[in-house]
Amino acid sequence: MALCFDLDGTLGHFEGGYALLRAALGELWGEEPTVEELSVCKGSTDWEIVDELHRNRFGEGLEAAHYHRYDQACLAQFTAAFGVGLRQPVRHDGLAEGLVTLLERGHRLWLVSGNTPGVLAFKAQALVLDSRLEQVPSLPHRNRADLLRLAMEADPGPHLYVGDRRHDREAAQEVGMPFLAVGDAVPGSPKLSPDAPAERLVEAVAEHLR
Numbered sequence: 001m002a003l004c005f006d007l008d009g010t011l012g013h014f015e016g017g018y019a020l021l022r023a024a025l026g027e028l029w030g031e032e033p034t035v036e037e038l039s040v041c042k043g044s045t046d047w048e049i050v051d052e053l054h055r056n057r058f059g060e061g062l063e064a065a066h067y068h069r070y071d072q073a074c075l076a077q078f079t080a081a082f083g084v085g086l087r088q089p090v091r092h093d094g095l096a097e098g099l100v101t102l103l104e105r106g107h108r109l110w111l112v113s114g115n116t117p118g119v120l121a122f123k124a125q126a127l128v129l130d131s132r133l134e135q136v137p138s139l140p141h142r143n144r145a146d147l148l149r150l151a152m153e154a155d156p157g158p159h160l161y162v163g164d165r166r167h168d169r170e171a172a173q174e175v176g177m178p179f180l181a182v183g184d185a186v187p188g189s190p191k192l193s194p195d196a197p198a199e200r201l202v203e204a205v206a207e208h209l210r
């Protein structure tokens with residue numbers, strides 16, 4: 001049974017993440033993309049966003065090796081900003097603890113996130129998420145629905161995607177997965193508060209699977 005979770009806004013958040021993304025690209029490209037350039041990007045994953053910015057700036061798509069260099073530059077930015085004694089991420093404690101209960105009940109859990117591989121691993125560790133969660137980061141030439149399909153292919157289901165944004169629900173709809181919202185940004189879906197206690201997440205998952 002594959003239960004998939006978005007990370008940013010769902011299990012916690014890292015203030016100022018987009019500024020770090022721009023700084024990482026500034027290092028690689030010699031000039032940071034502007035807030036406006038970033039805001040018109042259509043995708044919800046780092047691959048999609050950086051690929052679109054690259055096309056707009058250089059007239060051609062991103063290569064996987066270049067994406068890897070971006071991953072490492074972005075990871076260095078996050079490590080410098082959120083290291084010990086520096087800025088702290090906000091952790092949705094109840095939901096993060098609920099993951100442990102779900103794992104102990106035999107569910108297979110996936111982090112399906114728009115972050116690059118290095119940054120997703122860093123964030124999972126910084127939020128002290130259970131290390132048994134499997135990670136599906138943003139990968140070359142894949143959108144968020146494609147990432148959900150990777151978890152679905154590895155596990156016969158039933159499935160569920162828990163996320164905080166419309167693009168999460170749209171990806172879930174595209175692959176036929178039920179969706180559970182965290183917070184108020186996705187009206188019309190069953191939802192949990194970011195501050196919900198662990199038991200509420202466990203109950204909500206049980207309701208979906210009933």
Ligand SMILES: [Mg+2]
Pocket residue numbers: 006007008009010163164165
């Ligand atoms: Mg999110």
